[in-house]
Every structure is written in structure tokens, then in C-alpha cells.
Amino acid sequence: MIFIWDRAKAIAQKEIYHILRDPFTLILSIGLPIFMVLVFGFAIEFNVKNIRLAVFDADKTQFSRRLIDTFSRSDYFVVDQVNSPEMAQQTLMSERNRAALIISSGFQKELLAGRTTAVQLLLDGSDNSTVAPILSYLTTIQKMVAKRLVDFDPPQNVNFKTRFLFNAELNSRWFVIPGLFVVIMTILSLLLTALTVAQEWENGSMELLLSTPAQPLEIIVGKLVPYALLGLGSVIFVYIVSRLVFDIPFRGNLSVFGVGCILFLIAYLAQGLLISILTRSQHVAMQFAIITGLLPSQLLSGFIFPIESMPTFFHYFTMIMPARWFMVIARGSYLKGSTFVDLWLPLLILAISCCLLLFFATKKFKKDLEI
Amino acid sequence: MMAVSLLRGFFRKEFMQAVRDSHMKFILFLSPVIQLFLFGVAISTDVKNVRLWVKTYSQDYVLQHVYDRSTNSNNWFVPATTTKNRDIEPFELLSGGKIDVAVVPPPGGLTQAIGRGNADLQLLIDATNVIQAQSVELYLKNIITSVSGQDLKITPPENPIALTIRVLFNPTLQTTYFMIPGVMCMLMCVVSVILTNISITREKERGTFEMLISAPVSATTVILGKTVPYVIIAMCDVPLIFLAAVILFGIPVQGSLLILFVASLAFVCSCVAIGTLISTFAKNQQQAMLGGVLFLFPAVMFSGLMFPLENMPLVMKWIAYLDPLSHFLSLLRNIMLKGGENNFIVLHVGVLILMAIFFVYVSFKRFKTTLE
Numbered sequence: 001m002i003f004i005w006d007r008a009k010a011i012a013q014k015e016i017y018h019i020l021r022d023p024f025t026l027i028l029s030i031g032l033p034i035f036m037v038l039v040f041g042f043a044i045e046f047n048v049k050n051i052r053l054a055v056f057d058a059d060k061t062q063f064s065r066r067l068i069d070t071f072s073r074s075d076y077f078v079v080d081q082v083n084s085p086e087m088a089q090q091t092l093m094s095e096r097n098r099a100a101l102i103i104s105s106g107f108q109k110e111l112l113a114g115r116t117t118a119v120q121l122l123l124d125g126s127d128n129s130t131v132a133p134i135l136s137y138l139t140t141i142q143k144m145v146a147k148r149l150v151d152f153d154p155p156q157n158v159n160f161k162t163r164f165l166f167n168a169e170l171n172s173r174w175f176v177i178p179g180l181f182v183v184i185m186t187i188l189s190l191l192l193t194a195l196t197v198a199q200e201w202e203n204g205s206m207e208l209l210l211s212t213p214a215q216p217l218e219i220i221v222g223k224l225v226p227y228a229l230l231g232l233g234s235v236i237f238v239y240i241v242s243r244l245v246f247d248i249p250f251r252g253n254l255s256v257f258g259v260g261c262i263l264f265l266i267a268y269l270a271q272g273l274l275i276s277i278l279t280r281s282q283h284v285a286m287q288f289a290i291i292t293g294l295l296p297s298q299l300l301s302g303f304i305f306p307i308e309s310m311p312t313f314f315h316y317f318t319m320i321m322p323a324r325w326f327m328v329i330a331r332g333s334y335l336k337g338s339t340f341v342d343l344w345l346p347l348l349i350l351a352i353s354c355c356l357l358l359f360f361a362t363k364k365f366k367k368d369l370e371i
Numbered sequence: 372m373m374a375v376s377l378l379r380g381f382f383r384k385e386f387m388q389a390v391r392d393s394h395m396k397f398i399l400f401l402s403p404v405i406q407l408f409l410f411g412v413a414i415s416t417d418v419k420n421v422r423l424w425v426k427t428y429s430q431d432y433v434l435q436h437v438y439d440r441s442t443n444s445n446n447w448f449v450p451a452t453t454t455k456n457r458d459i460e461p462f463e464l465l466s467g468g469k470i471d472v473a474v475v476p477p478p479g480g481l482t483q484a485i486g487r488g489n490a491d492l493q494l495l496i497d498a499t500n501v502i503q504a505q506s507v508e509l510y511l512k513n514i515i516t517s518v519s520g521q522d523l524k525i526t527p528p529e530n531p532i533a534l535t536i537r538v539l540f541n542p543t544l545q546t547t548y549f550m551i552p553g554v555m556c557m558l559m560c561v562v563s564v565i566l567t568n569i570s571i572t573r574e575k576e577r578g579t580f581e582m583l584i585s586a587p588v589s590a591t592t593v594i595l596g597k598t599v600p601y602v603i604i605a606m607c608d609v610p611l612i613f614l615a616a617v618i619l620f621g622i623p624v625q626g627s628l629l630i631l632f633v634a635s636l637a638f639v640c641s642c643v644a645i646g647t648l649i650s651t652f653a654k655n656q657q658q659a660m661l662g663g664v665l666f667l668f669p670a671v672m673f674s675g676l677m678f679p680l681e682n683m684p685l686v687m688k689w690i691a692y693l694d695p696l697s698h699f700l701s702l703l704r705n706i707m708l709k710g711g712e713n714n715f716i717v718l719h720v721g722v723l724i725l726m727a728i729f730f731v732y733v734s735f736k737r738f739k740t741t742l743e
Contacts, residue, residue: 024653024661032668039672045682046502067532092539093712095705098681111531118533125541126708128549129416129679136509138534146530154528157519158481158490162508164498165465175501191664199657283569284394286660290561291402294664299414304677306500308420310413328468335499336466 003221007214011222015196019226029192033184033234037241040180046172048133053077054088054100063108063149067119070145071101076137089122098124099134111150166335174249177242178334179303181235181261182323186297189231189265191289193272197223198285201276216365224269231265242334251337260329260343263350267322268293270357277364297323325349377588381596382603385570389604399566403558403608404615410554411620415546418506424451424461424470431480437518438474447510448472461495471497472507474515485523540708547620552703553676555612556638556696560670563605563639565663567646571597572659575650594735598643605639626711634706634716637723638699644730645695651737670696698722 019025053071057064072079080097082088088100102120110117121138123131146152167174200206200223209219242248250257272289279285299305300314301323307315318324325346332338340347389395425438441448451470461473475493477484484490494511498504520527541548574580574597583593613631616622624631645666653659673680673687674696680688691697698719705715 022658024658024665028661028665032665035669036672039669039687043683043687044678046678047682048679049682051681089539090712093705093709094715095701095712114531116529116531116533118535121534121536123536123538125538125544126549126704127679128541128544128546130681131538131544132506135536136505138536139509142530142532142534146532150531152528152531156516157485157523157525157527158492158515160492160494160512160515162494162496164496164504164508165462167498167501167504170498170501170504172501175499187664187668195657195660199655202656279394281394282656282660283573284398286569286663287394287398287402287565290664291406295406295410298671298677299410304502305414305416306419306503309415309417314413331499332468336468336497338466338468342467 003215003217008218008222008225011209011214011219012225015223015226018196019230025192029188029230029234032187033237036180036184037177037238040176041173041241041246044172044176046175047170048130049075050078051076051099051130051134052080052097054080054082054091054097055103056082056085056088056100057103058105059103059107060105061108063111064103066148067103067107067145068101070141070148074137074141074144076134076141092122092124098127098130173246174335175331176304177238177246177248178330179301179327181238181330182264182297182301182303182327184234184238185231185261185265185326186268186293186323188234189227189268190272190275190293191286192230193224193227193269194275194285194289194293195282196227197273197276198279198282201280202282217362220273220362220365224273227272228265228269231269232261235261235265248334250334252333253339254333256338256340256343256347257329257333260326260333260347260350263347263354264322264326264329267350267354267357270354270361271322274357274361274364277361293323296321300324301327303327319349320353322350322353377592378596378599382600385597385600386604388570389566399562399604399608400611403562403612406558407551407554407612407615408619411547411551411616414550414554416502417546418503418510419446420449421447421472421503421507422451422470423448423472423474424464425474426461426476428476428480428483431476431482433482433485433519433522434474434476434480436522437515440518441511441514447507465495465497472511474511481519482523485519548622548708549704550676551616551620551622552707553674553700555616556674556699556703557671557676558612559605559608559635559639560642560696560699561667562608563601563642564646564649564667565660566605567598567601567643568650568653568659568663569656570601571647571650572653572656575653576655590735590739594647594731594738598647598731601643601646602636602639605643606636609635609639622707624707625709626706630711630716631703631706634699634702634720634723637720637727638695638702640727641695641723641730644727644734648730648734648737651734670694673697674700676700692722695723695726 019029055068057068068079071077080091082091085102088102091097092100100122102122104120107117107119123134125131164170200209210216243250271293275288275292276285279288297303300318300321307318307324328346329343332343389399423438423441425434427434427438442450451464461475464470465473473495475495477491481490481492492515494508496504496507519525538544574583617624646663649662649666650659653662671677673691673694680691680697683691702716702719705711
């Protein structure tokens with residue numbers, strides 16, 4: 001069996017016409033990466049700010065006003081004055097506010113008398129993601145207020161010198177955009193491949209292709225190359241935007257990152273091919289591609305939700321997902337400046353899963369032909 | 372009467388088609404429950420299993436206590452599986468990805484330094500994950516302050532302004548309470564949009580849709596006959612998903628089931644309407660699916676499941692208002708966790724119904740133009 005490039009090229013050319021002709025594929029393959037980079041780049045902010053705070057002030061003294069003022073002058077809170085404690089709670093029910101501050105009367109008197117005074121805070125626990133940051137802001141504000149009102153500023157035993165490494169300003173974009181490679185490449189390689197190859201099976205045109213002199217391998221290569229190119233194109237696009245528009249540092253080795261990209265791309269192309277051979281129906285192939293590729297690449301790859309936070313079972317379960325390993329390579333290469341030595345394990349696993357998926361896909365493909 | 376029996380015929384056909392296919396049965400009934408379970412268990416932004424490394428000196432019992440307390444008390448920190456050799460450069464451990472946090476006291480150890488009165492303690496935190504880094508810093512500061520105070524018998528004066536903090540609706544801060552409604556609405560949306568969209572396009576592709584049109588039924592009946600069954604099929608999934616959420620994760624349902632049902636119905640209607648609209652653009656199943664993904668992807672992103680909507684710029688917030696998922700997710704959280712607030716429910720259910728009507732109207736128009 002000889003591999004003839006011209007045949008593969010002809011099939012690839014046909015596939016490219018297919019993509020160009022179909023507006024949906026075109027939008028998906030070019031529009032979606034652009035859309036995602038822009039949305040994730042401009043919209044995502046994990047640092048919670050402008051938390052709407054209902055305030056009920058029963059004291060109405062200079063001290064209580066200065067307390068409220070400290071809240072509103074911090075960047076974190078937007079004050080919404082209400083008329084009763086019940087109303088404060090009501091605004092939490094109706095999602096108007098996320099937190100409520102209730103100052104009882106006698107606040108200033110107690111403080112001036114040198115006694116400890118309690119201020120009540122109600123937090124909306126239904127939005128878990130804001131509670132933790134609010135709690136941390138509150139400690140800071142508590143200290144500021146005590147200093148401003150009664151000049152309470154005890155000496156600290158320990159001076160903390162915190163250094164946030166790799167992302168000193170805790171910029172959300174630096175965290176999210178390197179992870180986008182994984183999500184975008186999953187869509188372009190896995191989803192599109194699974195779909196288009198399944199379509200050939202469903203239409204019966206795959207049988208037709210197979211009856212031509214073209215070898216199975218040539219058909220596979222011809223079908224996959226255009227999607228590989230699309231995937232690589234999106235990688236280059238995201239890289240350029242991340243560097244030029246969002247100014248994210250790339251501290252690692254470009255060639256290590258490139259190898260990682262290619263391995264990941266091949267793994268997912270092979271997985272898409274395997275899905276399409278196993279299901280042979282676009283409908284089912286799509287669902288499988290979403291369940292085994294798209295959702296895990298967003299939810300189980302460590303993109304937003306850290307793998308360390310998952311139960312132990314998932315620490316091992318996610319190991320079979322190429323997306324998880326490529327995430328380590330992408331973040332490591334961008335932010336940590338990881339070298340080949342640091343990344344040998346993810347690269348090795350990607351290479352292994354690449355080989356396995358390719359092996360199964362071609363084996364299944366051949367076996368199906370012989371029946 | 373005629374219309375009702377016609378619709379019943381449509382429904383029987385669609386339902387049989389859906390359950391005849393074993394793949395479809397799986398996708399419709401088993402896969403949402405499995406996914407709810409998997410994602411519900413797996414995803415959270417809680418801080419857990421952060422690998423902590425402390426540079427220890429032999430006499431430094433304060434820092435040793437800090438290390439023991441933080442690695443034993445809960446599952447925030449785990450000991451870094453690396454050598455305790457103190458000559459090792461912590462920065463290298465961090466950049467090599469072997470540890471996540473390093474605590475470096477001044478030479479001689481923290482205990483001595485506090486005694487001398489100049490205890491500069493370095494916290495080196497891997498901030499690749501920005502969500503985690505801040506929480507880790509706060510937690511470490513608190514535990515170090517309290518342990519060093521206890522060990523060295525330094526009682527810091529009490530802050531005269533005490534904060535009494537009460538967390539409402541989810542006092543134990545269970546992450547699942549927050550995440551599960553998000554996963555639920557994502558799954559419901561995927562099932563209803565994809566199902567409708569694909570089934571209609573399949574008919575179009577196979578030419579059976581043309582046959583329907585040539586049958587003596589009005590365009591309205593065809594549209595209703597093709598959409599109502601999917602609303603019903605998708606609504607069959609709703610109790611399944613809710614039961615799974617309540618039984619598997621113990622999510623409370625504070626509000627009334629009736630309101631929950633109405634809200635789900637409004638949401639499913641709007642999703643089916645969107646699925647129908649996508650199918651009017653698609654020429655074949657492949658396009659239909661791509662169209663489905665093109666909708667689902669941004670819809671999930673703007674739903675508030677992955678990141679809070681409140682911090683987004685105004686333009687992005689407006690996009691989120693156009694997303695049925697964002698309305699349904701806030702409805703679910705409000706009804707399930709808070710018991711539901713009337714005005715809020717009326718507003719968002721109203722928006723969902725308006726969306727459903729709008730999308731059905733547009734797809735009706737588009738169908739009519741293709742038919743004529």
C-alpha cells in the first residue's frame with residue numbers, strides 16, 4: 001500500500017470547499033474563536049467589585065455615617081440605603097442586593113464609652129462565588145473603620161510579605177486566555193471532525209470514497225488535514241491576540257508549546273474520527289462529541305474549576321483527558337515559563353493518548369471496511 | 372377538536388421516534404442524570420488540596436505548628452510531596468509546578484524573629500489561578516496570626532467594632548447549592564435546543580417536511596405539531612433532573628413546586644422556540660448542530676454558571692439579559708434557595724415567555740416564506 005499525497009490532497013481540497021461553502025461551518029470555525037477571545041478577554045472579571053450593599057442605619061450619627069462611608073469609598077461596595085432591617089432582607093430576596101449592613105442604634109455611644117459594638121452583616125449565600133471575596137474585604141474594612149473611628153491600630157507580630165508569582169497583579173485575563181486554547185481547539189478539531197466524517201458515513205459517500213482507488217489512510221489524512229489547519233490557524237490567532245491585544249506574557253519555550261499544540265490537536269482529531277466511526281450518525285456523533293469533548297474541556301480540564309478541588313476520583317478520572325494535560329502546558333508555557341523538563345509528563349501523556357486514539361481509530365476504520 | 376387530535380398524532384409520532392432510537396433514549400433520559408452527577412460532584416471553585424511547602428528551621432516551633440494545623444485541620448492544604456531540604460530554592464519548586472504555596476521565614480526561623488521583633492514572613496503564592504490565590508493568602512495570614520499569638524501567648528487587643536456575619540440561604544456555604552442549579556439549566560437547555568433543532572432539520576433533510584406541508588393541515592398546525600411535542604418531551608426531563616438534584620445532592624427546594632414547574636415550562640418553551648428558529652436556517656443536520664453549538668456556547672458563558680455576571684461591563688450585561696439561561700438560572704437559584712420573591716419571578720418568567728413568543732413568531736414567519 002503506497003500513500004499517494006495527490007489523492008489525499010484532492011480529498012482535502014474537497015473538504016476545504018465544503019467548509020467554505022457552508023456558512024455555519026465558516027462562522028463556527030472563524031467567528032467563534034474571535035468571539036470567545038473577545039468575550040473572555042473583556043468580560044471576565046473574577047475580582048468581585050461593586051457589590052450592592054443594602055444599608056440600614058438606625059444610629060444616624062457621625063460614626064455610623066463614617067462607617068457607611070468607608071464601605072462606599074472602598075471600590076468593593078455600592079451602598080443602597082433602605083428604611084428597615086426587614087426591607088434590607090427583602091432586597092436580598094429580590095436579588096437587588098448581595099449583602100446587607102445593619103447598624104443598630106447606640107453604635108456611636110457604645111464606641112465612645114469604650115465598649116465593643118457589634119454591627120450586623122447579612123450575606124447572600126445563594127451566590128457562593130461572591131461570599132468568599134466579601135468576607136475577605138470585610139476583614140480589611142473592619143480594620144480601616146476601627147482605625148478611623150477610635151484610632152485602634154494594634155501592632156502586628158508578623159509582617160506578611162506576599163508575592164503572587166507568575167501573575168503579580170492577579171489579572172483574570174492571564175488566567176483565562178491561555179486556557180482558551182483548549183476550549184477553541186476542542187471545538188474545531190473534535191466537534192467538526194466528528195460531524196463531517198459522520199456525515200460522509202450517513203450519506204453513504206464514505207462507501208463511495210472507499211470504492212475509489214484512494215486508500216483508507218489517504219482518505220483519513222485528506223479529511224483531517226483541513227481541520228488540523230483550522231485548529232492551527234486558531235492557535236496562531238489566539239496567540240497573536242493574547243500577546244498584542246491583551247499583553248499577556250509568554251515566558252516559556254515556543255517550540256515546547258507548539259509540540260504540545262500539535263499533539264493535542266492530533267489527539268482530538270483522532271478522537272473525533274473515532275466517534276464518527278463508532279456512531280456513524282451526525283446526530284449521535286454530535287452528542288458524543290459534546291459529552292466527551294466540549295463539556296469536559298470546559299468543566300473538567302481545570303479551565304475555570306481547579307482539578308485539585310474535585311473529589312479524589314476526578315484527580316484520576318481527568319487524567320485520561322488530553323484537555324487537562326494541554327491546559328497544564330498552555331498555562332505553564334505562558335505564565336510560569338515552564339521548560340521541556342517541567343512539562344515532560346503532560347507531553348508524554350499527550351503523545352501516548354495521541355497514539356492510542358489514532359491506533360483505535362484506524363483499526364476500527366479498517367475493520368469496518370472488511371465486513 | 373380536529374386540531375387536538377391532529378396534535379396528538381404529531382406527538383405520538385415524535386415521541387415514538389424519540390424513544391425508538393436507543394441512542395436518543397440515552398441522550399434524553401440517562402445522560403442528563405449522569406452529567407448532573409458528574410459535573411455536580413466535580414466542579415467547584417472551592418480551595419482544596421493546595422500543596423503547601425514551608426521552609427523549616429529546627430527550633431521554629433511556631434511555623435511547624437502552622438504547617439501541622441493547616442495540613443491537618445481541613446482539606447485546604449496538603450503537604451508538598453517534596454524534600455524538606457531547606458536549601459532548596461522555593462521559587463524553583465513553584466515554577467516547576469511541584470508546590471503551590473511556599474512560606475519562607477527570615478533566617479533562623481519565625482519563632483526567633485518574632486522574639487527579635489522584626490518578623491518578615493514571605494508568602495510565595497502561585498497566582499496562575501487568580502481565584503484561588505487570594506483566598507489562600509487570606510487563610511494563611513489568619514492561621515499564622517492566630518497560631519503565633521497562641522504559641523507565644525500574645526493576645527492581640529480585640530477590635531472594638533465586631534462584625535456579626537450571617538450567611539443567609541446557604542449558611543454552610545455548600546458549593547453544590549450554587550453550582551447544581553447552573554448545571555441543571557445547562558442540561559435542560561442542551562436537551563431541548565438540540566432535540567428540536569435536529570429533529571426538524573432531519574425532516575427537512577429527508578424531505579418528509581415537504582410531505583407534511585402538502586398534507587391538508589394549516590401552517591400553524593404544522594408548527595405547533597412540530598414544537599409542542601418537544602416541549603412535552605423536554606418537560607419529561609425536568610422532574611428527572613430535579614429529582615436527581617434533590618436526591619443526589621440534597622439541594623433544598625424552598626419555593627413552591629408549581630412556580631418551579633411554570634418557570635421550567637417557560638424556559639423550555641423559549642429553548643424549543645430557539646431550536647425551531649435555528650432549524651429554519653439550517654439546510655442539513657450538520658448545519659443545525661453547528662447552529663446549536665453557536666447558540667449554546669455563548670449562552671452557557673453568559674448564564675452566570677462559570678463566572679459572575681455582576682462584574683461584567685455594561686455591554687456584556689445587556690448580552691446576558693438576552694440569554695434565556697441567565698434568566699432561568701437566576702430564577703432557579705431564587706426559587707430553590709430563597710423560596711422565590713414574587714416580583715422577581717414574574718419579571719423573569721415574563722421575559723422568558725416573551726422570548727418564546729418572539730422566537731416562535733420569527734420562525735413561523737420564516738417557515739411561511741419557505742413554504743410559499
